[in-house]
Amino acid sequence: MTAALEIRGLHCAYGEVQVLHGLDLTLEKSEVHCLLGRNGAGKTTTLKAIMGLVRATSGSVVLAGRDLAALPAHDVPKAGVAYVPQGRRLFAEMTVAENLEIGLMARGRGAATRDGVLQLFPLLRERLGQRSGTLSGGEQQMLAMARALCLEPEVLLLDEPTEGLQPSMIARIRETVATLKGRGVSTILVEQRIDAVLSIADRVTFIENGRNRDTVEIATLRGDPALVRRYVGVG
Amino acid sequence: MSGGRSAEGPVWSLHVGVVAGLLLLNFVLPDYHHGVFARILVLAVFAMGYNLLFGYVGLLSLGHAMFFAAGLYGAGLPMVHLGWGVPAAFSTGIVCGLVLALAVGLLALRTSGVAFMIVTMMFAQALALAVLYFGQWTRGDEGLVIAQAQRSLDLGPWRLDFTDPATRYLTALALFAIVLSATLAIVRSRFGRVLVAIRENEERTRMLGYDTFRNKLSAVVISGTICAAAGATYAILFGYVGSSFAGIQYSILPLLWVLLGGSATTLGPLIGTLLMYYLVDGSNDVLKAWLPDWRFSHLGVVGLALILLVLFFPRGLLGTLRQRWAGWLP
Numbered sequence: 001m002t003a004a005l006e007i008r009g010l011h012c013a014y015g016e017v018q019v020l021h022g023l024d025l026t027l028e029k030s031e032v033h034c035l036l037g038r039n040g041a042g043k044t045t046t047l048k049a050i051m052g053l054v055r056a057t058s059g060s061v062v063l064a065g066r067d068l069a070a071l072p073a074h075d076v077p078k079a080g081v082a083y084v085p086q087g088r089r090l091f092a093e094m095t096v097a098e099n100l101e102i103g104l105m106a107r108g109r110g111a112a113t114r115d116g117v118l119q120l121f122p123l124l125r126e127r128l129g130q131r132s133g134t135l136s137g138g139e140q141q142m143l144a145m146a147r148a149l150c151l152e153p154e155v156l157l158l159d160e161p162t163e164g165l166q167p168s169m170i171a172r173i174r175e176t177v178a179t180l181k182g183r184g185v186s187t188i189l190v191e192q193r194i195d196a197v198l199s200i201a202d203r204v205t206f207i208e209n210g211r212n213r214d215t216v217e218i219a220t221l222r223g224d225p226a227l228v229r230r231y232v233g234v235g
Numbered sequence: 236m237s238g239g240r241s242a243e244g245p246v247w248s249l250h251v252g253v254v255a256g257l258l259l260l261n262f263v264l265p266d267y268h269h270g271v272f273a274r275i276l277v278l279a280v281f282a283m284g285y286n287l288l289f290g291y292v293g294l295l296s297l298g299h300a301m302f303f304a305a306g307l308y309g310a311g312l313p314m315v316h317l318g319w320g321v322p323a324a325f326s327t328g329i330v331c332g333l334v335l336a337l338a339v340g341l342l343a344l345r346t347s348g349v350a351f352m353i354v355t356m357m358f359a360q361a362l363a364l365a366v367l368y369f370g371q372w373t374r375g376d377e378g379l380v381i382a383q384a385q386r387s388l389d390l391g392p393w394r395l396d397f398t399d400p401a402t403r404y405l406t407a408l409a410l411f412a413i414v415l416s417a418t419l420a421i422v423r424s425r426f427g428r429v430l431v432a433i434r435e436n437e438e439r440t441r442m443l444g445y446d447t448f449r450n451k452l453s454a455v456v457i458s459g460t461i462c463a464a465a466g467a468t469y470a471i472l473f474g475y476v477g478s479s480f481a482g483i484q485y486s487i488l489p490l491l492w493v494l495l496g497g498s499a500t501t502l503g504p505l506i507g508t509l510l511m512y513y514l515v516d517g518s519n520d521v522l523k524a525w526l527p528d529w530r531f532s533h534l535g536v537v538g539l540a541l542i543l544l545v546l547f548f549p550r551g552l553l554g555t556l557r558q559r560w561a562g563w564l565p
Binding site: 051053072073074075076077078083085089090091092093094098101102103105106107147151 | 425428429431432435436438439440441442443444445446447
C-alpha cells in the first residue's frame with residue numbers, strides 16, 4: 001500500500017503545555033484509520049496539528065511529498081485535507097446551499113462536485129434553502145461532512161462524527177465513510193464508540209499522553225477486546 | 236445573513252426604488268430638510284462603510300472617525316493651504332483613507348474582539364490628537380472653512396457649484412447610490428460570502444482554506460476607503476473641516492446608526508442615520524411643544540426612543556424586518 005499521509009515525530013504544545021510528544025502515524029491510501037485514547041490523550045490535537053490549527057514545534061506531516069506543518073493553516077485544505085471538527089461548527093445563519101458554496105469556493109469547485117456531494121447526502125438536497133442552524137443534529141453532521149467533501153479532499157479528518165446522533169444517523173455516517181473509502185479517500189477518524197470503530201476502521205492507533213502506543217489491524221482488535229480496555233479503559 | 240437567499244428582482248427593485256425616491260425628494264423637500272437630507276446621505280455613506288466591517292465581518296471598531304477624518308482633512312487641507320481643486324482634493328482624501336486603513340488594518344487585525352475595539356480607538360485618538368497638535372495647519376478645535384469659490388468644478392461649458400443646494404443634494408445622492416451599489420455587489424459576491432463566513436466562525440472558515448487575515452484586511456481597507464470618501468465629500472459639500480469629526484463621538488455614531496437601522500443590511504445604515512438625525516433634531520421641538528416645563532436634556536427623549544427600539548427591534552429596524560417577514564432583504 002502507499003501512504004496518503006505520514007506523520008513523523010510530531011510535537012505540539014498549547015503554550016507551556018506539551019500535548020504531543022513525537023507522534024508517528026502512517027495513513028494508507030483508502031484507509032479508515034481510527035485514533036483511540038482516553039480524554040486528553042491528544043487525538044483532537046493530532047487532527048488540529050495536521051490542519052495547522054495548532055502549530056507543530058517539531059516533526060513533519062507529509063502529504064504527497066509536501067510538509068503540511070510548514071504551511072499556513074488556510075493552505076492545508078487546498079493541499080487536499082478536509083476537517084470535520086467535533087460539534088460540527090456550521091455557519092448557522094447561512095442556508096445549507098450557502099454552507100456548501102463556501103466549501104466549493106475554497107478549492108474552486110463547481111456544480112459537478114456539488115451534485116456528487118448531494119448524491120451522498122440526498123436529504124440535504126431537500127433542505128438547500130433552510131438555515132443550517134435549524135437542522136437536526138444528524139442533518140447538521142451530514143452538512144458538515146458534505147461541506148468538507150466539497151473540497152474534494154484526498155484525506156478526510158473526522159472528529160467524533162457520531163457523537164449525540166440517533167442510531168439511524170450513525171448508520172448513514174458509517175455508510176458514507178465506507179463509500180468514500182471506495183472512492184479512494186483516506187480517513188482519520190477520532191471516535192469514542194467502539195462498535196463504530198469495529199465496523200468501519202481498517203486499523204486503529206492507540207494514543208496515550210500524546211504518544212502512539214500501538215497500531216493494530218481491526219481484525220486483531222476484534223479478536224482481543226482487552227486491548228481497548230488496556231489503552232482506553234472501556235470495552 | 237445575507238445575500239444568498241435574496242431574490243434578484245425584488246432586491247434590485249428595492250434599491251433602485253430607494254434611490255429614485257431620494258431623487259424625487261430633491262424636488263419636494265422644504266429648504267431646511269433639503270439641507271439636512273444632503274448631510275444625512277453623506278453620513279449614511281459613512282455608516283455604510285462602517286457596516287461593511289461591523290455588520291458583515293463582525294469586527295467592532297471604535298475608531299472609524301479616523302477614516303472619515305482622513306478623508307475630510309485629506310481633501311480639506313490641500314484645498315485650504317495649496318488651493319487645490321475638487322477632483323485632486325477628493326482623490327487625495329480617498330487615498331489618505333485607503334493608506335490609513337491599510338496601515339491600521341495590518342496592525343489592528345493582529346488582535347480580535349475587545350482588543351480590536353481598543354486598538355482602533357487608540358489609533359483614532361492618536362489621529363484626533365494629531366489634528367489638535369498640528370493646529371497651525373488644521374486650526375485645531377476651530378477647524379477650517381473652505382472658500383466657496385473653491386467648492387466648484389468646471390466641466391467644459393458646465394460649472395458644478397457645490398454650494399448650490401440642489402447640486403449639493405444630487406452630489407451626495409450620487410455618492411450614496413454608488414456606494415450602495417458597491418456594497419450590494421460586495422455582499423452578494425463570493426468575497427462577501429467569505430466575510431459573512433468569517434463573522435460566523437473564523438476558525439472554521441480558515442479550516443476550509445480561506446486566508447481570513449487577508450479577507451479581513453481587504454474589508455478594513457474597503458470600509459476605511461468608503462468612510463474616507465464620505466469625509467472628503469463632506470468637506471467639499473459643506474465646506475467645513477473640524478476636529479470634532481475626528482473625535483470619539485464620530486466613532487460611536489456610525490455604530491449607533493448601524494445598530495438602529497440593522498447591521499448587515501444594505502439599507503440599514505441609511506434608515507439608522509435618518510432616524511437618529513431626526514430624533515436628535517426633533518426631540519427638542521417636541522419637548523417644547525408638549526412638555527414646556529421639561530428641565531432636562533432633550534437627549535433623554537432620544538435615549539427613551541433608543542431603548543424602545545432595542546426592545547422591539549433587537550436586530551435594528553431592517554434586521555428585525557428581515558428576520559420576521561422579509562428574509563430576502565440583503
